Amino acid sequence: xxxxxxxxxxxxxxxxxxxxDTKELEEIRIAYLGRNGKLTSLIKRIKEVPPEKRSQVGSxxxxxxxxxxxxxxxxxxxIIKSLTEKREWFDLSIPGIKPEMGHKHPLKEVLEEVxxxxxxxGYQVAEGPEIESDYYNFEALNIPKxxxxxxxxxxxxxxxxxxxxxxxxxxxxxxxxxTKPPFRVLxxxxxxxxxxxxxxxxxxxxxxxxxxxxxxxxxxDLLGTISFVLKKLFxxxxxxxxxxxxxxxxxxGVDTYLQCTICKGKGCPFxxxxxxxxxxxxxxxxxxVLKKGKINPQEWQGFAFAIGFSxxxxxxxxxxxxxxxTTPDIRILSQF
Amino acid sequence: MLVPISWLKExxxxxxxxxDLMWRLTEIGLxxxxxxxxxxxxxxxxxxTANRPDWMSILGVAQEVAAIQNTKVxxxxxxxxxxxxxxxxxxxxNNFQAIRRWTGIIISDIEIKPSPTWLQKRLISVNLxxxxxxxxxxxxVMFEMGIPMHAFDYDEIKGHLMKVELAKGGExxxxxxxxxxxxxxxxxxxxxxxxxxxxxxxxxxLNSGIKQTTKNIFLHSTINNPVLIRRASIxxxxxxxxxxxxxxxxxxxxxxxxxxxxxxxxxxxxxGKVSSKIIDLKDKDYKPYxxxxxxxxxxxxxxxxxxxxxxxxxxxxxxxxxxxKNKEVICLIPTKRSDLKIEEDLIEEVxxxxxxxxxxxxxxxxxxxxxxxxxxxxxxxxxKLREIMISSGYSETMNYSxxxxxxxxxxxxxxxxxxxxxxxxxxxxxxxxxxxxPSLIMATKINQETKIKLFEIDKVFPEENYKISAVANxxxxxxxxxVIDLILERLPISDYEIIFETKxxxxxxxxxxxxxxxxxxxxxxxxxxxxxxENFGIKDMLWAFELDxxxxxxxxxxxxxxxxxNYPPQxxxxxxxxxxxxxxxxxxxxIKKTSQLIKKVELIDIFENAxxxxxxxxxxxxxxxxxxxxxxxxxxxxxxxxNYAGKIK
Numbered sequence: 001x002x003x004x005x006x007x008x009x010x011x012x013x014x015x016x017x018x019x020x021d022t023k024e025l026e027e028i029r030i031a032y033l034g035r036n037g038k039l040t041s042l043i044k045r046i047k048e049v050p051p052e053k054r055s056q057v058g059s060x061x062x063x064x065x066x067x068x069x070x071x072x073x074x075x076x077x078x079i080i081k082s083l084t085e086k087r088e089w090f091d092l093s094i095p096g097i098k099p100e101m102g103h104k105h106p107l108k109e110v111l112e113e114v115x116x117x118x119x120x121x122g123y124q125v126a127e128g129p130e131i132e133s134d135y136y137n138f139e140a141l142n143i144p145k146x147x148x149x150x151x152x153x154x155x156x157x158x159x160x161x162x163x164x165x166x167x168x169x170x171x172x173x174x175x176x177x178x179t180k181p182p183f184r185v186l187x188x189x190x191x192x193x194x195x196x197x198x199x200x201x202x203x204x205x206x207x208x209x210x211x212x213x214x215x216x217x218x219x220x221d222l223l224g225t226i227s228f229v230l231k232k233l234f235x236x237x238x239x240x241x242x243x244x245x246x247x248x249x250x251x252x253g254v255d256t257y258l259q260c261t262i263c264k265g266k267g268c269p270f271x272x273x274x275x276x277x278x279x280x281x282x283x284x285x286x287x288x289v290l291k292k293g294k295i296n297p298q299e300w301q302g303f304a305f306a307i308g309f310s311x312x313x314x315x316x317x318x319x320x321x322x323x324x325x326t327t328p329d330i331r332i333l334s335q336f
Numbered sequence: 337m338l339v340p341i342s343w344l345k346e347x348x349x350x351x352x353x354x355x356d357l358m359w360r361l362t363e364i365g366l367x368x369x370x371x372x373x374x375x376x377x378x379x380x381x382x383x384x385t386a387n388r389p390d391w392m393s394i395l396g397v398a399q400e401v402a403a404i405q406n407t408k409v410x411x412x413x414x415x416x417x418x419x420x421x422x423x424x425x426x427x428x429x430n431n432f433q434a435i436r437r438w439t440g441i442i443i444s445d446i447e448i449k450p451s452p453t454w455l456q457k458r459l460i461s462v463n464l465x466x467x468x469x470x471x472x473x474x475x476x477v478m479f480e481m482g483i484p485m486h487a488f489d490y491d492e493i494k495g496h497l498m499k500v501e502l503a504k505g506g507e508x509x510x511x512x513x514x515x516x517x518x519x520x521x522x523x524x525x526x527x528x529x530x531x532x533x534x535x536x537x538x539x540x541x542l543n544s545g546i547k548q549t550t551k552n553i554f555l556h557s558t559i560n561n562p563v564l565i566r567r568a569s570i571x572x573x574x575x576x577x578x579x580x581x582x583x584x585x586x587x588x589x590x591x592x593x594x595x596x597x598x599x600x601x602x603x604x605x606x607x608g609k610v611s612s613k614i615i616d617l618k619d620k621d622y623k624p625y626x627x628x629x630x631x632x633x634x635x636x637x638x639x640x641x642x643x644x645x646x647x648x649x650x651x652x653x654x655x656x657x658x659x660x661k662n663k664e665v666i667c668l669i670p671t672k673r674s675d676l677k678i679e680e681d682l683i684e685e686v687x688x689x690x691x692x693x694x695x696x697x698x699x700x701x702x703x704x705x706x707x708x709x710x711x712x713x714x715x716x717x718x719x720k721l722r723e724i725m726i727s728s729g730y731s732e733t734m735n736y737s738x739x740x741x742x743x744x745x746x747x748x749x750x751x752x753x754x755x756x757x758x759x760x761x762x763x764x765x766x767x768x769x770x771x772x773x774p775s776l777i778m779a780t781k782i783n784q785e786t787k788i789k790l791f792e793i794d795k796v797f798p799e800e801n802y803k804i805s806a807v808a809n810x811x812x813x814x815x816x817x818x819v820i821d822l823i824l825e826r827l828p829i830s831d832y833e834i835i836f837e838t839k840x841x842x843x844x845x846x847x848x849x850x851x852x853x854x855x856x857x858x859x860x861x862x863x864x865x866x867x868x869x870e871n872f873g874i875k876d877m878l879w880a881f882e883l884d885x886x887x888x889x890x891x892x893x894x895x896x897x898x899x900x901x902n903y904p905p906q907x908x909x910x911x912x913x914x915x916x917x918x919x920x921x922x923x924x925x926x927i928k929k930t931s932q933l934i935k936k937v938e939l940i941d942i943f944e945n946a947x948x949x950x951x952x953x954x955x956x957x958x959x960x961x962x963x964x965x966x967x968x969x970x971x972x973x974x975x976x977x978x979n980y981a982g983k984i985k
Binding site for chain 1: 362367370386563566639680681684697702703711727728731733734736737756759775776779783
């Protein structure tokens with residue numbers, strides 16, 4: 001049996017020494033030292049050895065087992081070492097194969113971001129009709145018939161006497177009528193105005209309206225909210241300035257100018273060479289509007305703002321033509 | 337509104353550089369983004385909001401410049417008009433609905449000639465062409481004071497009668513610049529004994545205009561009904577400097593002052609003498625009025641405390657004559673500031689002159705509302721659908737809601753089912769779409785070179801319910817159908833049925849189907865009708881689906897975790913052949929129903945009429961033995977043979 005053991009050992013040594021990877025080593029280990037391995041089966045046959053020789057054969061087997069284990073472990077270390085030391089050349093520059101994935105529309109992408117920022121500030125998102133009545137779109141917002149403010153909001157009329165809403169502000173009084181303050185509301189949506197289509201105009205455009213009513217909502221809260229949101233959207237380095245303006249449904253009225261993100265204020269065609277982009281009209285909700293929404297203006301106050309949303313998307317991606325957003329050309333869509 | 341710097345300096349000192357002035361004016365509401373050089377002069381180009389008629393004048397702008405610098409305006413000094421003992425005859429018959437105040441005077445023996453250089457220069461600097469001394473002075477004073485004026489040739493006013501009426505519509509009128517108009521109904525007109533001599537508030541008439549030979553004039557300043565002026569000028573497509581002022585409602589208390597100023601300047605440059613008293617017809621007395629500002633309300637609304645001395649200083653700089661009384665400031669609002677009606681208007685006055693950009697930035701402090709608001713939007717399903725589509729290789733598009741009659745017809749739809757816009761920008765955008773598919777089909781046309789997968793999520797009309805639609809070309813049907821299966825599986829929607837017909841003609845008559853749940857339609861899928869493809873010029877095979885998001889939403893079942901089995905599955909592939917027109921979805925459902933031990937059935941291969949199914953058997957109780965699996969397999973073979981004439985291969 002001794003001879004058998006020696007032969008086995010030599011055979012195993014030879015195999016281990018010529019092994020080229022760790023997987024092969026593992027196979028060799030199983031072949032000799034595994035549950036049904038060659039060496040293991042010799043141990044099982046120790047009964048066949050005459051009793052006086054058993055101890056000698058036993059220690060030879062144990063010694064052989066130890067030797068094999070040591071050699072396996074040394075060889076494994078040697079192989080691992082050689083793998084790292086070989087400095088095998090491999091081309092990582094080769095282009096990968098991309099999983100085929102679609103593209104989210106840039107407007108929807110930014111919209112999700114805007115909703116998230118406002119949800120963080122405690123706003124709930126509301127959704128309203130695009131087919132609207134003259135009352136909610138104009139009258140309830142202090143814009144009676146023949147008010148000059150209607151000039152800039154040329155309206156589409158429908159055969160059923162309704163209109164297509166010209167502003168998401170149409171939702172202010174709708175929500176107020178049915179919701180007791182306090183509330184913070186965000187209304188994203190599409191609006192329609194009678195405008196000929198060109199690079200900076202369209203008859204359909206997106207706005208995000210927001211308004212908040214509480215016991216002590218203040219003008220500084222409005223300015224703070226605008227600043228917070230625009231810095232979240234355009235980065236902390238975004239520069240803003242506020243100016244007075246007039247909308248019939250707010251008092252005081254605010255216009256927000258964002259320093260042009262393209263020329264950084266130097267003046268470029270994008271900002272009509274002014275260095276600034278008018279981006280977020282706002283103001284404290286006019287007491288008459290609160291009254292129309294059945295809210296007592298001496299008890300509650302609030303602010304409202306509108307984000308010219310298509311414009312935000314354009315500024316973000318430096319899109320110089322509004323029509324790009326509604327062109328379903330994959331060469332455009334696949335850029336986002 | 338054009339404001340030449342040198343003209344502005346007549347009334348107020350300017351203590352800051354031009355760039356600073358432009359921004360400070362913008363900050364307080366007179367948006368001034370650019371200047372022009374006219375005749376070598378710097379001229380501010382100011383956008384005037386609809387509520388500020390007073391900013392339609394150089395003096396009005398000067399008042400604001402004074403406020404931001406805390407200086408005073410120097411108004412032009414007025415001379416006392418010498419009223420003669422006997423007035424020349426003139427009879428004014430007013431209609432107060434049309435003209436709320438009418439102030440006039442007669443000057444005789446004037447000499448019409450070119451204006452002096454200083455006056456011509458002023459008019460040129462606001463892009464007006466000098467005409468003659470009298471007309472130029474009325475224009476000058478309109479720009480200076482923001483009150484429109486008009487001078488008539490007194491001797492051309494037949495019967496010395498002026499009668500205000502509303503046009504019946506269709507009357508002919510020739511304006512002082514020789515252009516003829518047909519008047520719209522309810523335009524404000526002034527007639528003499530014989531004819532229309534003035535389109536009040538918009539343009540004077542040629543017949544009574546100032547001529548080279550004019551000797552005597554009737555000057556007037558009227559404050560007209562802004563709505564009537566607006567309607568008439570829109571109907572005529574005629575906007576004049578005067579109508580722009582009238583639409584905003586000029587200072588009704590300022591007409592006598594303006595007349596006085598014009599008289600002073602005419603006597604100075606055209607000679608002559610006043611030959612009537614000042615005629616002043618008004619429906620009531622227009623006087624400054626009190627408006628109260630509570631200091632605590634001011635700080636509640638603004639969020640900062642501006643000390644009361646500063647509040648008073650700001651209101652005083654705007655010439656609102658503030659008086660502090662306990663914790664209230666009472667202002668005396670001049671008639672030219674008729675935009676100031678409520679306390680909040682005064683709050684804005686204080687805030688804007690204080691400077692919006694000096695306010696601290698804060699966030700609302702109240703508690704966040706817990707209850708849902710009205711019109712609450714749950715967009716979670718839309719988000720999920722968008723994720724599934726994009727992960728599946730589909731790109732999102734956004735298309736117009738407005739479509740043309742041609743698009744509807746090309747889609748084999750009916751215009752009667754669409755809401756129509758009565759005043760569209762063009763025929764191309766006239767109807768509100770009832771489906772997203774036509775836009776997507778057109779989108780494939782734009783991209784016809786490429787193999788494309790597009791989707792859109794948007795409202796359709798008239799219900800304004802959200803749909804998700806997708807189109808794909810260049811893919812096998814099963815690859816396309818897989819996306820629908822994925823949507824239904826992931827939401828999840830189960831127990832839906834498929835009906836092998838569709839009601840809209842946009843679909844291929846036999847290669848399209850309706851998905852229903854509880855008898856409600858979820859949507860449609862299949863091939864686009866070849867006629868529709870032809871109409872849109874699409875050559876490739878085009879698969880599409882359109883699902884109703886609200887219906888999907890209502891039928892979503894909450895996902896529930898099912899424990900996994902600890903025993904190994906047995907997996908085998910069985911191939912069957914079926915006769916033509918066998919619906920494989922039914923076959924698969926039938927296999928599944930054979931035994932509870934069948935965990936999953938998948939179609940893994942199709943070759944001609946042979947279908948290979950991968951069947952996974954698994955038990956929760958034990959490792960399945962071959963005998964059990966064999967029994968189930970034989971049952972499957974028997975059932976498929978009996979019910980579908982399927983033959984095992």
